[in-house]
Structure formats: structure tokens, C-alpha cells
């Protein structure tokens with residue numbers, strides 16, 4: 178485990194804290210301040226113990242050629258001041274207890290991982306704290322060049338990062354069985370690395386969403402006009418063979434909610450087995466939903482990444498909802514449930530089940546890469562717990 182901010186003496190010290198304040202902003206107004214709220218415990222933990230913080234973050238995708246009004250962190254500084262009940266000094270050199278610097282990505286050196294930019298950010302700070310899991314898989318200056326320049330000083334994980342590492346790394350390495358993974362979403366290509374690592378690690382991989390159709394096609398099942406990645410058919414067959422050899426069951430849908438178009442008023446047909454030409458599989462069918470729910474209910478550790486269908490549209494949302502409810506029920510019976518960020522997190526929030534999961538990751542891409550077993554340079558630069 179990595180050393181936590183809780184374990185270092187911050188009294189009289191300035192902590193340089195990389196946070197994720199990448200919040201949606203429209204016309205200068207913050208639409209959703211959850212990411213700011215989530216950073217509060219780590220910030221407060223430093224302030225309560227007599228430390229000061231300098232916060233650094235990115236926001237959106239500016240060009241990297243200097244200030245752009247649409248991407249300024251100024252509204253975040255104002256919101257943060259309200260939430261903390263203290264003035265946040267924004268983008269000025271200051272001895273204030275809370276300082277927020279302007280959007281790191283106004284400077285192209287951030288994304289380039291530039292060493293001198295890292296050195297500039299590190300100047301005058303005594304402790305480095307990484308609490309930005311969403312960008313932990315990126316070798317940007319604030320993630321890797323800064324901690325390199327703070328060698329010899331404490332470099333620690335914030336409370337959010339600590340929790341992500343605990344679930345996406347430690348829990349998976351020491352998972353209680355039956356250990357299952359539920360994968361869905363649009364593409365097999367995005368999840369090949371994760372499937373590869375999970376084969377031989379988990380007991381069962383349940384696959385829904387559009388990615389199931391590439392695997393079904395690889396097995397010779399007709400999939401009509403469903404989404405397919407033709408170029409991955411051979412690799413999919415290889416994956417199925419590997420799972421067989423390593424004793425991991427790959428469970429695919431046996432029935433489907435089909436339609437000719439994706440719309441809220443689409444007419445749907447349930448198809449069992451082969452899907453005729455002209456129809457697209459857009460959600461797992463009712464029989465599959467029951468069998469997937471059964472597998473969830475028996476599991477002790479559940480990983481979920483990717484929806485079972487086009488859940489954004491009501492006619493194709495029932496499979497994802499059924500699986501989410503089954504995971505919630507298993508969790509209430511003592512299973513550990515870990516949900517990857519992105520679309521599965523959006524689905525959980527759409528169904529109002531956030532409070533019923535053990536852990537919902539804040540990072541889409543980062544959580545998937547952790548599932549693949551990748552080591553992050555930004556994390557390896559933090560001090561180990563001794």
C-alpha cells in the first residue's frame with residue numbers, strides 16, 4: 178500500500194495536492210460540483226491538522242496555448258471557497274491556507290509531462306499529495322514530473338486515490354470467491370486487455386452490451402445487424418479457447434431485445450438464439466437478465482464495467498437495470514461490488530443505486546487500465562507504506 182496523507186505530519190507544511198476538479202461548466206456556471214465535494218475530505222484533513230494546501234488540477238481540453246475563458250478554474254475557486262467556508266486564493270502567489278492554481282492545461286507542458294514545468298509547480302511545497310485517480314494513468318507533469326522533483330519529501334496518496342487503489346488493486350488481488358466480472362459496453366477492443374487479465378483470475382466473466390455480439394459471431398451465432406468488430410473475430414476465438422483452458426466460464430447472452438432503430442419509441446422484439454438480418458441486438462433479453470442476476474447473487478466479489486445494452490434509451494435499459502439491482506442485492510448480502518467509472522457509473526446513478534455499491538470508481542479509463550493490471554508511474558512514484 179502507498180503512504181496516505183493521514184499518515185504524514187502536515188503541521189506548518191504546504192501540501193501540493195493534485196486534485197480532479199474537471200467539472201462540467203456551462204456559461205461560467207458549474208453544472209455538477211460532485212468532484213469538488215469529493216475532494217473536500219482530503220483538503221480538510223490537511224487544514225484541520227494545521228497544514229496549508231496548494232491545489233492543482235486540469236479542466237477540459239484547452240489548446241495548451243495559454244488562457245481560455247471557457248476553461249478557467251475561477252468558478253471552481255469560488256465554489257470551493259463556499260464549501261470550505263474560507264477564502265481560496267486563486268492563481269496568485271499567496272501564503273493563504275488554500276491556494277488554487279489556474280488550469281494546468283493552459284500550459285502545453287502539462288500534457289507533455291515536462292520536467293521544468295513539474296519543477297516550477299513543486300517549488301515551495303513540502304509534501305506532494307496525489308488525489309486525482311481519473312488522470313492517474315497519464316504521465317502528465319503534475320502526475321509524474323512534480324513528484325520526481327519532490328524526491329526526499331513525503332509523496333503520498335490522498336483519501337480518494339487511497340480508496341481507489343484499495344478496491345481496484347488490493348481487493349482484486351485478494352478477492353473472495355466466487356469472483357465474477359461483468360463486462361459490457363460498445364467495444365471488445367476497449368476491453369481486450371481487461372478480459373485477458375481476468376481470464377484465470379475470476380471464476381466467471383459475464384458479457385453483455387454490444388461487445389457480446391463480436392463474441393457470439395466468433396462462435397458462429399447469427400447476430401443480424403448488431404454492432405460487430407469483424408477484425409477481432411479470430412482474437413475473440415482465441416480468447417474463448419484461453420478461458421476454456423484456464424477454467425474461467427465466459428457467459429454470453431442467450432436472448433436479446435432487438436429493434437431496427439435506437440429510439441425511445443422503438444418497437445422491440447425478443448429474439449432467442451440467432452438474430453435475423455435487419456434486427457440489431459440492443460439489450461440482453463429477459464432470460465439472460467435472470468441468469469446474469471443469478472450469477473451475481475451467488476458471487477462474493479463483483480467487478481462491473483460497461484452497460485448490458487443501450488441503457489440511455491428506456492426500451493433497452495432493463496438488462497442493465499436488472500444487473501445493477503442484482504449487484505445491489507448481492508452487496509447487501511455481504512458481497513464486495515466494484516463498479517468501473519464512465520457509463521456503468523452513469524447507469525448506477527440513473528437507477529438511483531449509488532449508495533448500494535461498495536465502490537464506484539471515479540475514473541473511467543484509469544479504472545479499466547487498473548483492471549488490466551497495469552502499473553501506473555504516477556502511483557509508483559508515491560512512497561510505500563513501511
Ligand code: AMP
Nearest residue numbers: 362363364386387458459483486487520
Ligand atoms: P463503453 O463506453 O464501451 O462502456 O460503451 C458504452 C456504450 O455502449 C453506451 O453508450 C451504450 O449505449 C452502448 N451499448 C451498449 N450495448 C449496446 C448494443 N447492444 N448496441 C449498441 N450500443 C450498445
